Amino acid sequence: MPRRKLCLLTLVYTIIICLSAKTITAAQCDRNHPSSPNILLVLADDQGWGDVAYNGHPKLKTPNLDSMAATGLRFDRFYAAAPVCSPTRGSVMTGRHPNRFGCFSWGHTLRPQEITIAEALKSVGYTTGHFGKWHLGSVRKGSPVNPGASGFDRWFSAPNFFDNNPILSREGKAVATQGESSMVVADAAIEFMRERVASKKPFLAVVWFGSPHNPHQALPEDRRLYADEPEKVQHFYGEITAMDRAVGKLRAELKHLGIRDNTILWYCSDNGAIPKVGSSGPHRGLKGSIYEGGLLVPAVMEWPCRITKPRSTDVRCNTCDIYPTLLEITGAKPKKQPPLDGISLVPLLDEKMKTRPQGMGFWAYPEKGIITPSHEWMSELLKSQKAGKEPTDKERLRLDAGKITRQYPTDKFPGHAAWIDGDWKLHCLVPKRKHQTRVELYNLANDPKEEKNLAAEEPKRVARMKTALRNWHKSVIDSLNGEDY
Numbered sequence: 001m002p003r004r005k006l007c008l009l010t011l012v013y014t015i016i017i018c019l020s021a022k023t024i025t026a027a028q029c030d031r032n033h034p035s036s037p038n039i040l041l042v043l044a045d046d047q048g049w050g051d052v053a054y055n056g057h058p059k060l061k062t063p064n065l066d067s068m069a070a071t072g073l074r075f076d077r078f079y080a081a082a083p084v085c086s087p088t089r090g091s092v093m094t095g096r097h098p099n100r101f102g103c104f105s106w107g108h109t110l111r112p113q114e115i116t117i118a119e120a121l122k123s124v125g126y127t128t129g130h131f132g133k134w135h136l137g138s139v140r141k142g143s144p145v146n147p148g149a150s151g152f153d154r155w156f157s158a159p160n161f162f163d164n165n166p167i168l169s170r171e172g173k174a175v176a177t178q179g180e181s182s183m184v185v186a187d188a189a190i191e192f193m194r195e196r197v198a199s200k201k202p203f204l205a206v207v208w209f210g211s212p213h214n215p216h217q218a219l220p221e222d223r224r225l226y227a228d229e230p231e232k233v234q235h236f237y238g239e240i241t242a243m244d245r246a247v248g249k250l251r252a253e254l255k256h257l258g259i260r261d262n263t264i265l266w267y268c269s270d271n272g273a274i275p276k277v278g279s280s281g282p283h284r285g286l287k288g289s290i291y292e293g294g295l296l297v298p299a300v301m302e303w304p305c306r307i308t309k310p311r312s313t314d315v316r317c318n319t320c321d322i323y324p325t326l327l328e329i330t331g332a333k334p335k336k337q338p339p340l341d342g343i344s345l346v347p348l349l350d351e352k353m354k355t356r357p358q359g360m361g362f363w364a365y366p367e368k369g370i371i372t373p374s375h376e377w378m379s380e381l382l383k384s385q386k387a388g389k390e391p392t393d394k395e396r397l398r399l400d401a402g403k404i405t406r407q408y409p410t411d412k413f414p415g416h417a418a419w420i421d422g423d424w425k426l427h428c429l430v431p432k433r434k435h436q437t438r439v440e441l442y443n444l445a446n447d448p449k450e451e452k453n454l455a456a457e458e459p460k461r462v463a464r465m466k467t468a469l470r471n472w473h474k475s476v477i478d479s480l481n482g483e484d485y
Contacts, residue, residue: 048273
């Protein structure tokens with residue numbers, strides 16, 4: 001056969017093989033049940049919108065998050081449901097604003113009556129695991145609000161944020177670990193994922209890092225990347241870089257296991273930037289604030305079977321949206337589903353959503369947080385269990401969770417609340433000792449720093465948005481008072 005003809009046939013054969021490989025890859029996505037993808041939900045602790053290189057941070061090194069943003073779906077307007085940690089985590093679990101179940105601030109719990117994403121996905125064949133910071137109740141045996149009671153088959157969890165060499169609870173048993181904090185929980189999640197892949201069952205793995213929450217304890221090699229910065233900043237930046245490395249290890253494992261194409265990897269943070277060292281980018285406010293800087297967080301999703309090309313979106317999304325999105329994708333349909341505040345983002349994934357079809361409410365209710373010293377409590381638990389004793393402290397077991405002992409008024413809405421409709425954001429602030437509400441209105445498209453109050457210029461819009469906020473307030477109070485159960 002002439003050499004030229006042989007080369008041509010070889011080229012044709014190579015093209016056919018390549019096309020076949022692409023077809024096989026697509027078919028594998030179909031054969032692996034794209035309606036039942038593996039799901040990996042990853043949450044940072046106190047990482048602000050600007051605390052990532054891909055959002056323009058001039059110092060931080062976050063190569064793995066940058067890679068996710070460059071290859072997946074980047075959410076440029078993604079909100080935490082609350083400006084502090086526990087409430088936002090509750091929103092991820094339930095798709096509901098945390099005030100609906102009394103999770104007003106840090107250290108408050110879920111209610112056992114709530115339906116969690118873990119419980120919902122178990123009903124359609126998923127095995128579920130939680131790894132890292134819990135902060136929605138106890139991590140002790142016998143608690144009605146530990147991860148196991150909330151739908152997780154496997155858990156290796158801490159009651160709050162944790163640092164290097166953490167003591168974690170493995171289904172209620174305290175275990176002393178060694179290693180950088182983010183990598184410890186990433187490795188635990190990887191062990192779980194390997195077991196699930198071997199069993200050929202879909203999994204939900206929830207990985208909640210304890211970083212970059214204060215106090216910051218970066219490894220020396222991570223600090224060296226920021227040697228020109230003050231020591232406190234070195235530790236903060238170093239923790240983020242270490243967390244980014246743990247994300248990279250999770251991504252690499254998905255590829256190694258051959259499940260990357262049909263795995264949803266969804267990353268975000270639980271609230272806006274912390275003071276002094278954190279960055280909220282061009283936005284007003286920090287952690288604890290209902291202004292944009294306290295709520296906007298970095299967020300990225302990878303799912304190669306469904307998100308086949310890199311893109312970004314300015315559609316305003318929310319941690320409450322995670323639950324209903326996953327329900328639609330998996331086909332899970334909980335019985336007696338209480339009202340949701342989130343919406344399914346499936347149309348957004350399919351490039352069919354240009355704007356959010358409904359408003360978003362935020363409400364910082366004036367209730368104090370509950371101190372939850374993770375290292376102290378876990379050290380005590382480890383010591384007790386080594387001595388053959390199981391503590392029965394009711395406070396730490398949170399046995400009162402779910403008891404509705406107070407009825408909240410349906411005509412008073414104290415604290416700082418906000419309603420977002422499109423690019424407009426209305427703030428209603430009710431001072432503690434005064435009853436006169438302060439109203440602010442901003443056009444976020446033109447004024448991301450929320451500096452120019454347009455309330456006096458837009459009375460009709462203010463009236464319309466106040467009505468929407470008031471109606472939402474009433475619905476939240478109804479849930480809070482127990483009408484959903």
